[in-house]
Amino acid sequence: MQDHVGDITGIAIVAVAALACGIGMRRLGQPAVLGYILAGAILGPSVIGVVENRDAIRTLAELGVLTLLFAIGMELSLRGIREVWKVALITTLLQIAVGLGGMFALGSFLGWSYELSIVIGFVVALSSTAVAVKMLEEIGELRTRVGQVTIGILVAQDLAVVPMMLIVGSFGGEDGIGLDAIAKVVLSIAFLALLIVYLSRRQRLRLPFVKSIGGDADLTPLASLAFCFGTAAVSGLMGLSPAYGAFLAGLVIGNSTSRRTLHRHTAPIQSILLMVFFLSIGLLIDFRYLIDNIGTVLLIVTFVAIFKTAFNILLIGFLGENWPRAFLSGAILAQLGEFSFILAAIGLRSGALSDEDHRLIVAVTVVSLLGSPFWLETARRLHRITLLGITSGRETVRLTYGKELLALFKSTRRAEHAMINLASSARRWVRDITPKRERSRGVRSSEDQDKPPSA
Structure with a gap:
């Protein structure tokens, strides 16, 4: 009984701390998700130890993964990226190729397995949708051309996550990736592609269960979440990732005639479950591992911060955007994304990654996300330069951090x-x-x- 009361007390303390840290981050102009991660890190097993059961934490994280992918699928507007789909597709594919190449080169130097190199390569290619959207909102660029290009790239990355999850999940076999695993991945990607084409060309779908519940305030959110978890269960029974099914469920609802109604009723529940997801990430941080491997972590984060940003800027610029817009989009896409945790969790569950590999990816992603205030300030400065109508890349660099570089010199x-x-x-x-x-x-x-x- 005392243990049960202790668990309830710990959950209450964590919830209050998450709220306080989330409010604090919002006051500082940062995404609330950073506050959730910070609260989990402070109260987790590595620091205060209010919550110490890592298995229970991972269960909460997996529940948050399903909700996150369901929410991402609902938010995707397949019709809204038609104007920038070429830039988004080419940028995402080259990001993945360069991320894999860079991590294979770094992995050969650090002695990584090919599974770990592939997972971290995928991780490096992805950006945080939550942080990027917050940045665009802060600088007023969400509905401009910069926002369209950036959101288009983020949507393409979100879609690319699904085959990434399938690939990472197929690493768990004793003999590596077999023909059956390859067939599952190929068929799943083909089904996703056909579904996207179907949803983007036809009128919005009519969901049969919406008429049955009749807009009831209690049944509507329950039906929506049941559709999410039911599809995830079917996906899991077929030998695929449950997150794949949750994403498909969100994609279908997001392109249906009932999208607004279901989104309005499920948004509060989704917010709580997403808070649980980011909180669980903070709870899983191992500070002892971070301190012992700080050199490797900082090396990877530096690679991401410098080379990923520079590559995005050059790529977006060469694809037709002027240099201030390219600099702004590149800075917003600099940090790693929340899908990094999902890929790491799938790799750990499938046996492709060791517990130490999992801690490495979590540490790298958290350090990268905690550096987002720097990138937000960079985005604000670039936004002011864009408003001045400057199109020169050299002048953009000089006006962005010219004073700091001169002071450093x-x-x-x-x-x-x-x-x-x-x-x-x-x-x-x-x-x-x-x-x-x-x-x-x-x-x-x-x-x-x-x-x-x-x-």
Whole structure:
């Protein structure tokens, strides 16, 4: 009984802390999901230890995964990305190719398995939809051309997550990826592609169960979630990822005539379950592992922050967008996404990743997400440059962080001069004290050697 009361007390403390941290992040102009992750990290087993059962935490995380993919599927507007689908598709495919290539190169240096290299390659290619949308809202670019391009790329990434999950889930066989696993992946991707084509070309679907519930305030959210979890269960029974079924359910509802009604009734429940998902990510953080492997984590995060951003900027610019827009979209897409946790969880469950590999991906993603305030400030500056009508890439770089780079250069020069002066002073001091030190050791100077010895 005491253990039960302790569990309930711990859940209550975690919920209150998540709310407080979420409000704090919103006050700072950051996404509330960062506050949920922070609350979980503080109250998790690695710090205070209010919640210590990692198996229960993983169960909550998997429940949040289903809800997240269901919500993403409902939010996808397949008709809304027609104008930017070429940019979105080409950018996403090349992001995946470069991410895999870079992680295979880094993995050969660090001694990773090919499964881990592939999973981290997928992770690097993805960006956070929640953080990116928050950035676009903060700078007022959500409904502009920059917002269309960025959202289009995020939608393409969300769609690419489904085959990624299927591929990672097929790694668990003893003999690697067999023909049956390859067939399942190919058929699942083909079915998803056909469903997308069907939903984007026809009028919106009419869901049969909506008429049966008649808009009842109690039955509507229950029917929506039952459709999500039921489809996830069917997907799991077929040997596929349950998250794949949840995504398909959200995609169908999102392109139906009842989308607004179902979304309005299920939004509060989805918000709570999504909070649970991000909170569980914070609870799973192992700070001891992070400290012991801080070099590897920072190396991967630096690779993502620099090379991913630069690649996105160049790619979007070469695909026809002017350079300020390309810089803005590239900065917004810089951080890793919440789907990284999903891929890591699937890899761990299938046996493709070890527990240490899972902790590495969680640590890298959390550190990347916690760096989003820097990218938000960058996006704000780039937004101001875009409003000025500047189209030069060199001028954009100069106006974005020109002052900081100049200050860094000046401080570096001052530090260099200070080191030179310190070295000169040290040499003079050594030269001045050398005769005294030699006399203290009984060595006579040249003047003393000229004098005759005393009697």
